[in-house]
Amino acid sequence: MEYIGATGAAVNFTSVPISESIDFHFILSFAIDADSSGNPQNGTFSPYWASTLTPNAVKSIKSTHSNVKVLASLSGWSLGQKVLSWYNPHDQNLWISNAFSSLKSLVETYGLDGIDIDYERFPKHNESFSYCIGEVITLLKNHSVISVATIAPFYSTVIPYIELYTRYGDFIDYVNYQFYTDNVKIPETYFEAFRNRTLQFNKNKILP
Numbered sequence: 329m330e331y332i333g334a335t336g337a338a339v340n341f342t343s344v345p346i347s348e349s350i351d352f353h354f355i356l357s358f359a360i361d362a363d364s365s366g367n368p369q370n371g372t373f374s375p376y377w378a379s380t381l382t383p384n385a386v387k388s389i390k391s392t393h394s395n396v397k398v399l400a401s402l403s404g405w406s407l408g409q410k411v412l413s414w415y416n417p418h419d420q421n422l423w424i425s426n427a428f429s430s431l432k433s434l435v436e437t438y439g440l441d442g443i444d445i446d447y448e449r450f451p452k453h454n455e456s457f458s459y460c461i462g463e464v465i466t467l468l469k470n471h472s473v474i475s476v477a478t479i480a481p482f483y484s485t486v487i488p489y490i491e492l493y494t495r496y497g498d499f500i501d502y503v504n505y506q507f508y509t510d511n512v513k514i515p516e517t518y519f520e521a522f523r524n525r526t527l528q529f530n531k532n533k534i535l536p
């Protein structure tokens with residue numbers, strides 16, 4: 329899995345070496361529920377990844393590498409200077425419906441295979457996250473809009489992601505756990521951190 333396009337630099341899929349023998353996922357960074365100033369849009373997601381990563385570029389990399397899949401990651405840390413956060417939607421059903429239709433449109437425009445969930449900040453009360461995100465993933469999968477869904481917790485956000493995984497884990501294919509944030513110093517501790525996380529998420533789904 330390779331997150332790509334977050335810094336705005338004119339990066340291309342072709343710059344990344346791809347082994348033909350394993351599945352390779354590019355994760356477009358990021359699709360954001362916000363206007364260009366960072367104001368929330370009630371679940372309507374827009375693409376903010378580097379403009380070089382066009383629908384044609386997706387088509388081209390997929391046609392030359394049959395093992396490549398392309399996902400859009402939701403949120404990320406910031407949009408420009410504005411730090412992003414999950415927020416409790418005023419109307420959850422409206423949020424879910426807007427998210428479903430805007431993501432369906434992005435998937436169709438860019439020829440994507442799935443979505444990744446990378447919210448990195450949460451309010452104290454965040455129960456709406458597991459419900460809203462879980463329902464959107466389920467709807468997109470039930471309607472065969474996407475075939476892959478992944479989530480990207482790290483140490484300080486793990487609680488809302490465990491809640492999401494507990495309720496909707498059947499619809500989640502991989503967990504991109506952000507081990508680098510655990511700040512471990514030696515391989516043995518890294519392995520221990522890995523083993524710890526396999527107790528919270530299915531070990532066959534965790535990718536460091």
Ligand SMILES: *[C@@H]1O[C@H](CO)[C@@H](O)[C@H](O)[C@H]1NC(C)=O
Nearest residue numbers: 337338339340341343380385
């Ligand atoms: C990426 O691709 C675009 C369009 O094909 C091209 O204009 C640009 O120079 C490429 N950028 C890099 C960094 O290779």
Ligand SMILES: *[C@@H]1O[C@H](CO)[C@@H](O)[C@H](O)[C@H]1NC(C)=O
Nearest residue numbers: 367368369370371418419422
């Ligand atoms: C979000 O929904 C609320 C309630 O329906 C509405 O008042 C607000 O204007 C909407 N915001 C945007 C950016 O559409």
Ligand SMILES: *[C@@H]1O[C@H](CO)[C@@H](O)[C@H](O)[C@H]1NC(C)=O
Nearest residue numbers: 463464466467468469470471
């Ligand atoms: C998706 O399909 C499953 C199994 O058919 C069903 O249990 C679930 O309620 C559906 N969920 C949504 C959000 O459509």
Ligand SMILES: *[C@@H]1O[C@H](CO)[C@@H](O)[C@H](O)[C@H]1NC(C)=O
Nearest residue numbers: 450451452453454484485487
């Ligand atoms: C999310 O909510 C739970 C339950 O209120 C709380 O324990 C947790 O700290 C919150 N998560 C974050 C990242 O703030």
Ligand SMILES: *[C@@H]1O[C@H](CO)[C@@H](O)[C@H](O)[C@H]1NC(C)=O
Nearest residue numbers: 510512517518520521522524
């Ligand atoms: C693994 O979990 C144990 C038990 O909760 C804890 O004491 C230990 O610090 C954890 N290790 C790492 C590297 O996260």
